[in-house]
Amino acid sequence: MRVCLTVAYDGTNYHGWQLQPNGITIESALNQALSDLLGETITVTGASRTDAGVHSLGNVAVFDTNTKIPAEKISYALNQRLPEDIVIQESREAAPDFHPRRCRSKKTYEYRILNRRFQDPTKRRNTHFYHYALDVKRMREAAQYLVGEHDFKSFCSVHSAAETTVRTIYSLKITKEDDVIAICISGSGFLYNMVRIIAGTLILVGNGTIDPKKIPDILDQKDRSAAGPTAPACGLTMLGIEFDGE
Amino acid sequence: MRVCLTVAYDGTNYHGWQLQPNGITIESALNQALSDLLGETITVTGASRTDAGVHSLGNVAVFDTNTKIPAEKISYALNQRLPEDIVIQESREAAPDFHPRRCRSKKTYEYRILNRRFQDPTKRRNTHFYHYALDVKRMREAAQYLVGEHDFKSFCSVHSAAETTVRTIYSLKITKEDDVIAICISGSGFLYNMVRIIAGTLILVGNGTIDPKKIPDILDQKDRSAAGPTAPACGLTMLGIEFDGE
Numbered sequence: 001m002r003v004c005l006t007v008a009y010d011g012t013n014y015h016g017w018q019l020q021p022n023g024i025t026i027e028s029a030l031n032q033a034l035s036d037l038l039g040e041t042i043t044v045t046g047a048s049r050t051d052a053g054v055h056s057l058g059n060v061a062v063f064d065t066n067t068k069i070p071a072e073k074i075s076y077a078l079n080q081r082l083p084e085d086i087v088i089q090e091s092r093e094a095a096p097d098f099h100p101r102r103c104r105s106k107k108t109y110e111y112r113i114l115n116r117r118f119q120d121p122t123k124r125r126n127t128h129f130y131h132y133a134l135d136v137k138r139m140r141e142a143a144q145y146l147v148g149e150h151d152f153k154s155f156c157s158v159h160s161a162a163e164t165t166v167r168t169i170y171s172l173k174i175t176k177e178d179d180v181i182a183i184c185i186s187g188s189g190f191l192y193n194m195v196r197i198i199a200g201t202l203i204l205v206g207n208g209t210i211d212p213k214k215i216p217d218i219l220d221q222k223d224r225s226a227a228g229p230t231a232p233a234c235g236l237t238m239l240g241i242e243f244d245g246e
Numbered sequence: 247m248r249v250c251l252t253v254a255y256d257g258t259n260y261h262g263w264q265l266q267p268n269g270i271t272i273e274s275a276l277n278q279a280l281s282d283l284l285g286e287t288i289t290v291t292g293a294s295r296t297d298a299g300v301h302s303l304g305n306v307a308v309f310d311t312n313t314k315i316p317a318e319k320i321s322y323a324l325n326q327r328l329p330e331d332i333v334i335q336e337s338r339e340a341a342p343d344f345h346p347r348r349c350r351s352k353k354t355y356e357y358r359i360l361n362r363r364f365q366d367p368t369k370r371r372n373t374h375f376y377h378y379a380l381d382v383k384r385m386r387e388a389a390q391y392l393v394g395e396h397d398f399k400s401f402c403s404v405h406s407a408a409e410t411t412v413r414t415i416y417s418l419k420i421t422k423e424d425d426v427i428a429i430c431i432s433g434s435g436f437l438y439n440m441v442r443i444i445a446g447t448l449i450l451v452g453n454g455t456i457d458p459k460k461i462p463d464i465l466d467q468k469d470r471s472a473a474g475p476t477a478p479a480c481g482l483t484m485l486g487i488e489f490d491g492e
Contacts, residue, residue: 010367055368079364087365118325119333121256122301122483126368237368 003071004094005030005044005078007059010085012125012234016052017059026050026086030061033081037074038067047100047241048107051193053233055126058089058240060100104244106170108186110237111199116179127180128199128235134206136176142205142212143172143183145219146198153222155198156191157230165191165222174202181206184239193230201228249317250340251276251290251324253305256331258371258480262298263305272296272332276307279327283320284313293346293487294353297439299479301372304335304486306346350490352416354432356483357445362425373426374445374481380452382422388451388458389418389429391465392444399468401444402437403476411437411468420448427452430485439476447474 007026015023019031027044034042047060069077075091082088114120114127115134123129146155146169153165169187176182183199201218204210210218210228218226253272261269265277273290280288293306315323321337328334360366360373361380369375392401392415399411415433422428429445447464450456456464456474464472 008364008367010370057366057368075364084365084370085367087367089364118254118321118335119330120303121254121331121333122303122372124256124330125371 001067001071002062002064002094002096002098003074003091004098004100005061005063005075005091006089006240007046007061008057008087008089009055009059010125011050011053011055013085014052016054017046017049026056026059027061029083029086033078034063034065037077037081038065038069040066045100047105048238050236050238051233055234055237056239057237059238060241060243062094062098062100098243100241100243104188106186106242107189108184108239108241109190109195110239111183111185111195111231111235112237113181113183113199113203113231113235114179115176115181120179123180125234126237128232130203132207134181134203135208136174136181136206138208138212139181139183139202139206140174142202142210142215143174145212145215147172150219151222152191152194152219154218154224154227155194155201156224157193157197158224160192162191167191167194172198196230196233196236197224197227199231199235203231204228247313247317248308248310248340248342248344249320249337250344250346251307251309251321251337252335252486253292253307254303254333254335255301255305256371257296257299257301259331260298262300263292263295272302272305273307275329275332279324280309280311283323283327284311284315286312291346293351294484296482296484297479300482300484302484305484306487306489308340308344308346344489346487346489350434352432352488353435354430354485354487355436355441356485357429357431357441357477357481358483359427359429359445359449359477359481360425361422361427366425369426371480372483374478376449378453380427380449381454382420382427382452384454384458385427385429385448385452386420388448388456388461389420391458391461393418396465397468398437398440398465400464400470400473401440401447402470403439403443404470406438408437413437413440418444442476442479442482443470443473445477445481449477450474 044061044063071093075088112127149168290307290309317339321334358373395414
Protein backbone atom coordinates (compact mmCIF):
# COMPACT_ATOMS: atom_id res chain seq x y z
CA MET A 1 0.00 0.00 0.00
CA ARG A 2 0.95 3.63 -0.36
CA VAL A 3 1.07 5.51 2.94
CA CYS A 4 0.85 9.28 3.39
CA LEU A 5 2.52 10.92 6.43
CA THR A 6 2.00 14.42 7.82
CA VAL A 7 5.42 15.42 9.15
CA ALA A 8 6.27 18.18 11.67
CA TYR A 9 9.86 19.11 12.47
CA ASP A 10 12.11 21.64 14.09
CA GLY A 11 14.56 22.05 11.21
CA THR A 12 17.30 23.75 13.26
CA ASN A 13 19.60 20.72 13.34
CA TYR A 14 18.92 19.35 9.84
CA HIS A 15 20.49 19.95 6.43
CA GLY A 16 16.99 20.41 5.01
CA TRP A 17 14.58 17.80 3.69
CA GLN A 18 16.39 16.25 0.78
CA LEU A 19 19.04 13.48 0.98
CA GLN A 20 22.57 14.91 1.12
CA PRO A 21 25.90 13.16 0.79
CA ASN A 22 27.02 14.91 4.01
CA GLY A 23 24.77 15.79 6.91
CA ILE A 24 21.54 14.38 8.26
CA THR A 25 18.27 15.41 6.59
CA ILE A 26 14.57 14.95 7.39
CA GLU A 27 14.29 12.55 4.45
CA SER A 28 17.21 10.39 5.62
CA ALA A 29 15.88 10.29 9.20
CA LEU A 30 12.44 9.18 7.94
CA ASN A 31 13.89 6.56 5.58
CA GLN A 32 15.98 5.07 8.37
CA ALA A 33 13.23 5.00 11.01
CA LEU A 34 10.69 3.56 8.53
CA SER A 35 13.09 0.91 7.22
CA ASP A 36 13.92 -0.15 10.80
CA LEU A 37 10.25 -0.24 11.78
CA LEU A 38 8.91 -2.08 8.73
CA GLY A 39 11.87 -4.37 8.00
CA GLU A 40 12.12 -3.35 4.34
CA THR A 41 13.98 -0.59 2.52
CA ILE A 42 11.72 2.46 2.50
CA THR A 43 12.25 5.62 0.43
CA VAL A 44 9.90 8.51 1.07
CA THR A 45 8.86 11.19 -1.42
CA GLY A 46 8.27 14.61 0.10
CA ALA A 47 5.81 17.29 -0.99
CA SER A 48 7.99 20.25 -0.04
CA ARG A 49 11.78 19.88 -0.07
CA THR A 50 12.41 22.48 2.60
CA ASP A 51 15.86 24.09 2.99
CA ALA A 52 18.29 23.66 5.85
CA GLY A 53 16.94 25.25 9.02
CA VAL A 54 13.33 25.56 7.79
CA HIS A 55 10.62 24.10 10.04
CA SER A 56 7.33 22.33 9.35
CA LEU A 57 4.04 21.60 11.02
CA GLY A 58 2.50 19.83 8.04
CA ASN A 59 4.86 18.66 5.33
CA VAL A 60 3.70 15.51 3.53
CA ALA A 61 5.64 12.39 2.60
CA VAL A 62 4.50 9.18 0.88
CA PHE A 63 6.05 5.73 0.62
CA ASP A 64 5.12 2.22 -0.48
CA THR A 65 5.23 -0.71 1.90
CA ASN A 66 4.23 -4.38 2.18
CA THR A 67 3.57 -4.07 5.92
CA LYS A 68 0.45 -5.49 7.57
CA ILE A 69 0.46 -2.68 10.17
CA PRO A 70 -2.66 -0.54 9.53
CA ALA A 71 -1.62 2.77 7.93
CA GLU A 72 -3.14 4.88 10.70
CA LYS A 73 -1.10 3.04 13.38
CA ILE A 74 2.26 3.72 11.71
CA SER A 75 2.45 7.29 13.14
CA TYR A 76 2.57 6.03 16.74
CA ALA A 77 5.19 3.34 16.08
CA LEU A 78 7.30 5.66 13.93
CA ASN A 79 7.34 8.44 16.54
CA GLN A 80 8.99 5.99 18.97
CA ARG A 81 11.92 5.65 16.54
CA LEU A 82 12.31 9.25 15.37
CA PRO A 83 14.45 11.89 17.09
CA GLU A 84 12.45 14.32 19.25
CA ASP A 85 12.64 17.12 16.66
CA ILE A 86 10.64 15.14 14.03
CA VAL A 87 7.07 14.13 14.93
CA ILE A 88 4.57 12.41 12.62
CA GLN A 89 1.16 14.05 13.06
CA GLU A 90 -0.87 11.56 11.03
CA SER A 91 -0.44 8.45 8.87
CA ARG A 92 -3.07 7.18 6.46
CA GLU A 93 -3.44 5.07 3.35
CA ALA A 94 -3.26 7.00 0.07
CA ALA A 95 -4.35 6.14 -3.46
CA PRO A 96 -1.71 3.96 -5.17
CA ASP A 97 -0.99 6.68 -7.75
CA PHE A 98 -0.90 9.62 -5.31
CA HIS A 99 2.30 11.68 -5.72
CA PRO A 100 2.62 14.74 -3.46
CA ARG A 101 4.51 16.86 -5.99
CA ARG A 102 2.56 15.87 -9.13
CA CYS A 103 -0.95 16.83 -8.08
CA ARG A 104 -2.49 20.26 -7.67
CA SER A 105 -2.25 21.56 -4.16
CA LYS A 106 -2.43 24.63 -1.96
CA LYS A 107 0.63 25.10 0.22
CA THR A 108 0.78 27.43 3.20
CA TYR A 109 3.94 28.87 4.73
CA GLU A 110 4.48 31.24 7.64
CA TYR A 111 7.46 33.56 8.01
CA ARG A 112 7.88 34.87 11.56
CA ILE A 113 9.85 38.01 12.42
CA LEU A 114 10.72 38.81 16.04
CA ASN A 115 10.68 42.62 16.05
CA ARG A 116 12.05 43.99 19.32
CA ARG A 117 15.06 45.71 20.77
CA PHE A 118 16.92 42.59 21.95
CA GLN A 119 16.74 38.96 20.93
CA ASP A 120 14.30 36.74 22.89
CA PRO A 121 16.36 33.54 23.33
CA THR A 122 13.22 31.42 23.82
CA LYS A 123 12.03 32.36 20.31
CA ARG A 124 15.38 32.38 18.51
CA ARG A 125 14.99 28.97 16.85
CA ASN A 126 11.79 29.68 14.92
CA THR A 127 11.71 33.42 14.32
CA HIS A 128 14.03 35.80 12.50
CA PHE A 129 15.20 38.46 14.97
CA TYR A 130 15.09 41.95 13.46
CA HIS A 131 15.61 44.90 15.77
CA TYR A 132 14.85 47.97 13.62
CA ALA A 133 11.23 49.13 13.79
CA LEU A 134 8.92 47.63 11.14
CA ASP A 135 5.72 49.34 9.97
CA VAL A 136 3.18 46.55 9.52
CA LYS A 137 0.75 48.84 7.69
CA ARG A 138 3.34 49.48 4.96
CA MET A 139 4.11 45.76 4.75
CA ARG A 140 0.39 44.98 4.29
CA GLU A 141 0.09 47.61 1.56
CA ALA A 142 3.03 46.03 -0.31
CA ALA A 143 1.72 42.50 0.20
CA GLN A 144 -1.51 43.10 -1.70
CA TYR A 145 0.44 43.58 -4.97
CA LEU A 146 1.86 40.06 -4.68
CA VAL A 147 -1.51 38.28 -4.40
CA GLY A 148 -2.76 36.64 -7.59
CA GLU A 149 -1.00 35.15 -10.61
CA HIS A 150 2.32 36.83 -11.39
CA ASP A 151 5.70 36.09 -12.88
CA PHE A 152 7.74 35.85 -9.66
CA LYS A 153 11.15 35.74 -11.40
CA SER A 154 12.35 38.67 -9.23
CA PHE A 155 11.42 36.62 -6.14
CA CYS A 156 13.20 33.43 -7.21
CA SER A 157 16.73 32.32 -6.36
CA VAL A 158 19.02 32.47 -9.41
CA HIS A 159 19.87 28.84 -8.57
CA SER A 160 16.35 27.71 -9.47
CA ALA A 161 15.84 25.32 -12.38
CA ALA A 162 12.07 25.93 -12.64
CA GLU A 163 10.63 25.83 -16.18
CA THR A 164 8.30 28.74 -15.54
CA THR A 165 8.44 31.41 -12.86
CA VAL A 166 4.70 32.15 -13.00
CA ARG A 167 2.96 31.23 -9.76
CA THR A 168 -0.32 32.09 -8.01
CA ILE A 169 -0.49 33.43 -4.47
CA TYR A 170 -3.99 32.86 -3.06
CA SER A 171 -3.53 34.89 0.08
CA LEU A 172 -0.83 36.82 1.92
CA LYS A 173 -1.77 37.96 5.43
CA ILE A 174 0.40 39.82 7.90
CA THR A 175 -0.46 39.75 11.59
CA LYS A 176 1.32 41.17 14.61
CA GLU A 177 0.99 39.71 18.08
CA ASP A 178 3.17 41.19 20.82
CA ASP A 179 6.60 41.34 19.20
CA VAL A 180 6.08 38.70 16.50
CA ILE A 181 5.11 39.71 12.95
CA ALA A 182 3.82 36.69 11.02
CA ILE A 183 3.59 36.64 7.21
CA CYS A 184 1.24 33.84 6.19
CA ILE A 185 1.30 32.92 2.47
CA SER A 186 -0.83 30.38 0.59
CA GLY A 187 -0.19 29.50 -3.01
CA SER A 188 -0.34 26.89 -5.74
CA GLY A 189 3.38 26.34 -5.37
CA PHE A 190 6.48 28.36 -4.65
CA LEU A 191 9.77 28.92 -6.46
CA TYR A 192 13.11 28.22 -4.81
CA ASN A 193 13.50 30.65 -1.85
CA MET A 194 10.39 32.57 -2.97
CA VAL A 195 8.79 32.89 0.47
CA ARG A 196 12.09 33.95 2.06
CA ILE A 197 12.71 36.55 -0.68
CA ILE A 198 9.16 37.90 -0.24
CA ALA A 199 9.83 38.12 3.53
CA GLY A 200 13.19 39.84 2.96
CA THR A 201 11.53 42.34 0.61
CA LEU A 202 8.64 43.04 3.00
CA ILE A 203 11.18 43.72 5.77
CA LEU A 204 12.76 46.40 3.56
CA VAL A 205 9.28 47.83 2.96
CA GLY A 206 8.59 47.77 6.70
CA ASN A 207 11.81 49.58 7.63
CA GLY A 208 11.20 52.30 5.04
CA THR A 209 13.83 51.32 2.42
CA ILE A 210 11.34 50.23 -0.27
CA ASP A 211 8.11 52.11 -1.08
CA PRO A 212 5.11 49.72 -0.96
CA LYS A 213 4.00 51.06 -4.35
CA LYS A 214 7.26 49.83 -5.93
CA ILE A 215 6.27 46.15 -5.67
CA PRO A 216 4.55 46.01 -9.11
CA ASP A 217 7.73 47.51 -10.60
CA ILE A 218 9.90 44.90 -8.83
CA LEU A 219 7.67 42.14 -10.29
CA ASP A 220 7.90 43.72 -13.77
CA GLN A 221 11.69 43.80 -13.74
CA LYS A 222 11.86 39.96 -13.60
CA ASP A 223 15.29 40.35 -12.03
CA ARG A 224 16.32 38.80 -8.70
CA SER A 225 18.41 41.84 -7.80
CA ALA A 226 15.32 44.09 -7.91
CA ALA A 227 13.85 42.39 -4.80
CA GLY A 228 15.15 42.33 -1.22
CA PRO A 229 17.49 39.79 0.36
CA THR A 230 16.60 36.19 1.16
CA ALA A 231 15.43 36.26 4.79
CA PRO A 232 17.07 33.66 7.09
CA ALA A 233 15.74 30.08 7.07
CA CYS A 234 15.01 29.94 10.82
CA GLY A 235 11.96 32.26 10.41
CA LEU A 236 10.21 29.96 7.94
CA THR A 237 7.70 27.23 8.79
CA MET A 238 5.73 25.17 6.26
CA LEU A 239 2.28 25.05 7.85
CA GLY A 240 0.49 22.57 5.64
CA ILE A 241 -0.69 21.35 2.25
CA GLU A 242 -4.18 20.74 0.90
CA PHE A 243 -4.35 18.46 -2.13
CA ASP A 244 -6.98 18.87 -4.82
CA GLY A 245 -9.89 16.48 -4.59
CA GLU A 246 -9.14 15.51 -0.99
CA MET B 247 28.51 51.21 41.16
CA ARG B 248 25.80 48.61 41.46
CA VAL B 249 24.39 47.47 38.11
CA CYS B 250 21.03 45.80 37.55
CA LEU B 251 20.57 43.44 34.56
CA THR B 252 17.33 42.13 33.04
CA VAL B 253 18.21 38.63 31.86
CA ALA B 254 16.36 36.46 29.30
CA TYR B 255 17.35 32.85 28.65
CA ASP B 256 16.33 29.60 27.06
CA GLY B 257 17.03 27.36 30.05
CA THR B 258 17.01 24.07 28.09
CA ASN B 259 20.77 23.57 28.21
CA TYR B 260 21.48 24.92 31.72
CA HIS B 261 21.54 23.39 35.18
CA GLY B 262 19.35 26.23 36.41
CA TRP B 263 20.37 29.66 37.70
CA GLN B 264 22.48 28.91 40.72
CA LEU B 265 26.20 27.97 40.73
CA GLN B 266 26.70 24.21 40.71
CA PRO B 267 29.84 22.18 41.26
CA ASN B 268 29.01 20.25 38.05
CA GLY B 269 27.29 21.69 35.04
CA ILE B 270 26.99 25.15 33.56
CA THR B 271 24.40 27.54 35.05
CA ILE B 272 23.03 30.94 34.07
CA GLU B 273 24.84 32.47 37.04
CA SER B 274 28.20 30.97 36.09
CA ALA B 275 27.82 32.06 32.46
CA LEU B 276 27.03 35.63 33.58
CA ASN B 277 29.90 35.73 36.08
CA GLN B 278 32.37 34.57 33.46
CA ALA B 279 31.19 36.92 30.68
CA LEU B 280 31.08 39.91 33.07
CA SER B 281 34.51 39.17 34.58
CA ASP B 282 36.01 38.86 31.06
CA LEU B 283 34.33 42.07 29.91
CA LEU B 284 35.11 44.22 32.94
CA GLY B 285 38.52 42.82 33.88
CA GLU B 286 37.60 42.20 37.52
CA THR B 287 36.03 39.26 39.35
CA ILE B 288 32.26 39.73 39.17
CA THR B 289 29.68 37.77 41.17
CA VAL B 290 26.03 38.38 40.33
CA THR B 291 23.07 38.02 42.69
CA GLY B 292 19.88 36.81 41.05
CA ALA B 293 16.28 37.66 41.94
CA SER B 294 14.82 34.28 41.02
CA ARG B 295 17.01 31.17 41.25
CA THR B 296 15.18 29.26 38.54
CA ASP B 297 15.50 25.48 38.26
CA ALA B 298 17.21 23.47 35.54
CA GLY B 299 15.32 23.78 32.26
CA VAL B 300 13.22 26.81 33.32
CA HIS B 301 13.27 29.82 30.96
CA SER B 302 13.16 33.56 31.56
CA LEU B 303 12.26 36.72 29.74
CA GLY B 304 12.90 39.03 32.68
CA ASN B 305 14.94 37.64 35.54
CA VAL B 306 17.02 40.25 37.38
CA ALA B 307 20.64 40.12 38.49
CA VAL B 308 22.78 42.74 40.23
CA PHE B 309 26.55 43.10 40.68
CA ASP B 310 29.08 45.68 41.83
CA THR B 311 31.80 46.97 39.54
CA ASN B 312 34.51 49.63 39.30
CA THR B 313 34.10 49.94 35.53
CA LYS B 314 33.88 53.29 33.75
CA ILE B 315 31.55 51.82 31.10
CA PRO B 316 28.14 53.51 31.52
CA ALA B 317 25.70 51.03 33.08
CA GLU B 318 23.25 51.24 30.19
CA LYS B 319 25.97 50.27 27.66
CA ILE B 320 26.95 47.07 29.47
CA SER B 321 24.01 45.11 27.95
CA TYR B 322 25.35 45.52 24.39
CA ALA B 323 28.93 44.59 25.26
CA LEU B 324 27.85 41.67 27.44
CA ASN B 325 25.58 40.18 24.76
CA GLN B 326 28.63 39.88 22.49
CA ARG B 327 30.25 37.58 25.06
CA LEU B 328 27.27 35.52 26.16
CA PRO B 329 26.11 32.29 24.47
CA GLU B 330 23.10 32.77 22.15
CA ASP B 331 20.65 31.30 24.66
CA ILE B 332 21.26 34.08 27.25
CA VAL B 333 20.43 37.66 26.20
CA ILE B 334 20.58 40.75 28.43
CA GLN B 335 17.49 42.89 27.78
CA GLU B 336 18.57 45.94 29.77
CA SER B 337 21.38 47.16 32.04
CA ARG B 338 21.08 50.16 34.34
CA GLU B 339 22.57 51.61 37.50
CA ALA B 340 20.82 50.59 40.72
CA ALA B 341 20.86 52.06 44.22
CA PRO B 342 23.99 50.87 46.12
CA ASP B 343 21.84 49.00 48.64
CA PHE B 344 19.45 47.40 46.12
CA HIS B 345 19.21 43.63 46.64
CA PRO B 346 16.81 41.78 44.33
CA ARG B 347 15.79 39.15 46.89
CA ARG B 348 15.54 41.40 49.92
CA CYS B 349 13.04 43.97 48.70
CA ARG B 350 9.33 43.61 48.12
CA SER B 351 8.47 42.66 44.58
CA LYS B 352 5.82 41.25 42.30
CA LYS B 353 7.02 38.29 40.26
CA THR B 354 5.19 36.93 37.24
CA TYR B 355 5.57 33.43 35.82
CA GLU B 356 3.91 31.71 32.87
CA TYR B 357 3.38 27.97 32.58
CA ARG B 358 2.62 26.85 29.01
CA ILE B 359 0.91 23.56 28.17
CA LEU B 360 0.80 22.29 24.58
CA ASN B 361 -2.52 20.46 24.45
CA ARG B 362 -2.88 18.50 21.21
CA ARG B 363 -2.84 14.97 19.88
CA PHE B 364 0.85 14.86 18.87
CA GLN B 365 3.87 16.85 19.98
CA ASP B 366 4.71 19.99 17.95
CA PRO B 367 8.51 19.79 17.72
CA THR B 368 8.85 23.55 17.14
CA LYS B 369 7.26 24.20 20.55
CA ARG B 370 8.81 21.34 22.51
CA ARG B 371 11.50 23.41 24.24
CA ASN B 372 9.22 25.91 25.99
CA THR B 373 5.90 24.15 26.50
CA HIS B 374 4.87 21.00 28.36
CA PHE B 375 3.25 18.62 25.88
CA TYR B 376 0.09 17.03 27.27
CA HIS B 377 -2.10 15.04 24.92
CA TYR B 378 -5.25 14.29 26.93
CA ALA B 379 -8.03 16.86 26.56
CA LEU B 380 -7.99 19.67 29.15
CA ASP B 381 -11.10 21.64 30.10
CA VAL B 382 -9.93 25.25 30.50
CA LYS B 383 -13.21 26.29 32.14
CA ARG B 384 -12.64 23.80 34.98
CA MET B 385 -9.03 24.97 35.33
CA ARG B 386 -10.20 28.60 35.63
CA GLU B 387 -12.77 27.64 38.27
CA ALA B 388 -10.03 25.92 40.32
CA ALA B 389 -7.58 28.80 39.84
CA GLN B 390 -9.78 31.37 41.57
CA TYR B 391 -9.40 29.52 44.92
CA LEU B 392 -5.62 30.01 44.79
CA VAL B 393 -5.73 33.80 44.40
CA GLY B 394 -5.05 35.81 47.58
CA GLU B 395 -3.05 35.08 50.71
CA HIS B 396 -2.92 31.40 51.62
CA ASP B 397 -0.69 28.86 53.28
CA PHE B 398 0.68 27.10 50.18
CA LYS B 399 2.37 24.26 52.06
CA SER B 400 0.52 21.70 49.89
CA PHE B 401 2.00 23.43 46.81
CA CYS B 402 5.59 23.48 48.05
CA SER B 403 8.32 20.93 47.42
CA VAL B 404 9.17 18.94 50.56
CA HIS B 405 12.80 19.97 49.88
CA SER B 406 12.00 23.61 50.64
CA ALA B 407 13.70 25.32 53.58
CA ALA B 408 11.30 28.31 53.62
CA GLU B 409 10.51 29.71 57.09
CA THR B 410 6.87 30.30 56.26
CA THR B 411 4.75 28.79 53.52
CA VAL B 412 2.25 31.67 53.46
CA ARG B 413 2.35 33.53 50.16
CA THR B 414 0.07 35.92 48.24
CA ILE B 415 -1.01 35.31 44.64
CA TYR B 416 -2.14 38.60 43.09
CA SER B 417 -3.56 37.10 39.92
CA LEU B 418 -3.81 33.76 38.17
CA LYS B 419 -5.11 33.91 34.60
CA ILE B 420 -5.53 31.03 32.17
CA THR B 421 -5.72 31.70 28.44
CA LYS B 422 -5.93 29.36 25.47
CA GLU B 423 -4.66 30.26 22.03
CA ASP B 424 -4.74 27.56 19.37
CA ASP B 425 -3.26 24.55 21.15
CA VAL B 426 -1.35 26.38 23.90
CA ILE B 427 -2.88 26.84 27.36
CA ALA B 428 -0.98 29.50 29.31
CA ILE B 429 -1.23 29.83 33.09
CA CYS B 430 0.00 33.30 34.08
CA ILE B 431 0.65 33.80 37.83
CA SER B 432 1.73 36.95 39.66
CA GLY B 433 2.62 36.94 43.32
CA SER B 434 4.70 38.42 46.10
CA GLY B 435 7.02 35.45 45.94
CA PHE B 436 6.82 31.74 45.32
CA LEU B 437 7.86 28.67 47.26
CA TYR B 438 10.19 26.06 45.79
CA ASN B 439 8.41 24.41 42.80
CA MET B 440 5.16 26.23 43.73
CA VAL B 441 4.26 27.36 40.19
CA ARG B 442 5.03 23.93 38.73
CA ILE B 443 2.95 22.18 41.43
CA ILE B 444 0.05 24.59 40.78
CA ALA B 445 0.37 23.79 37.05
CA GLY B 446 0.49 20.04 37.73
CA THR B 447 -2.61 20.33 39.93
CA LEU B 448 -4.53 22.42 37.38
CA ILE B 449 -3.74 19.80 34.72
CA LEU B 450 -5.41 17.16 36.93
CA VAL B 451 -8.39 19.51 37.31
CA GLY B 452 -8.48 20.02 33.53
CA ASN B 453 -8.43 16.30 32.73
CA GLY B 454 -11.24 15.55 35.21
CA THR B 455 -9.20 13.85 37.98
CA ILE B 456 -9.60 16.62 40.58
CA ASP B 457 -12.86 18.53 41.18
CA PRO B 458 -12.24 22.31 40.98
CA LYS B 459 -14.14 22.72 44.27
CA LYS B 460 -11.53 20.53 46.03
CA ILE B 461 -8.81 23.20 45.83
CA PRO B 462 -9.69 24.86 49.20
CA ASP B 463 -9.51 21.41 50.78
CA ILE B 464 -6.09 20.76 49.20
CA LEU B 465 -4.86 24.08 50.63
CA ASP B 466 -6.29 23.22 54.06
CA GLN B 467 -4.49 19.88 54.22
CA LYS B 468 -1.06 21.62 54.19
CA ASP B 469 0.38 18.40 52.79
CA ARG B 470 2.38 18.18 49.56
CA SER B 471 0.79 14.82 48.69
CA ALA B 472 -2.69 16.41 48.56
CA ALA B 473 -1.78 18.44 45.45
CA GLY B 474 -0.93 17.23 41.94
CA PRO B 475 2.51 16.39 40.54
CA THR B 476 5.24 18.93 39.79
CA ALA B 477 4.79 19.78 36.11
CA PRO B 478 7.97 19.59 33.97
CA ALA B 479 10.43 22.51 34.03
CA CYS B 480 10.37 23.11 30.24
CA GLY B 481 6.85 24.61 30.43
CA LEU B 482 7.86 27.35 32.89
CA THR B 483 9.05 30.85 31.99
CA MET B 484 9.75 33.65 34.47
CA LEU B 485 8.23 36.66 32.73
CA GLY B 486 9.41 39.50 34.92
CA ILE B 487 9.73 41.22 38.28
CA GLU B 488 8.49 44.60 39.48
CA PHE B 489 10.23 45.97 42.56
CA ASP B 490 8.46 48.12 45.11
CA GLY B 491 9.11 51.81 44.80
CA GLU B 492 10.51 51.57 41.27
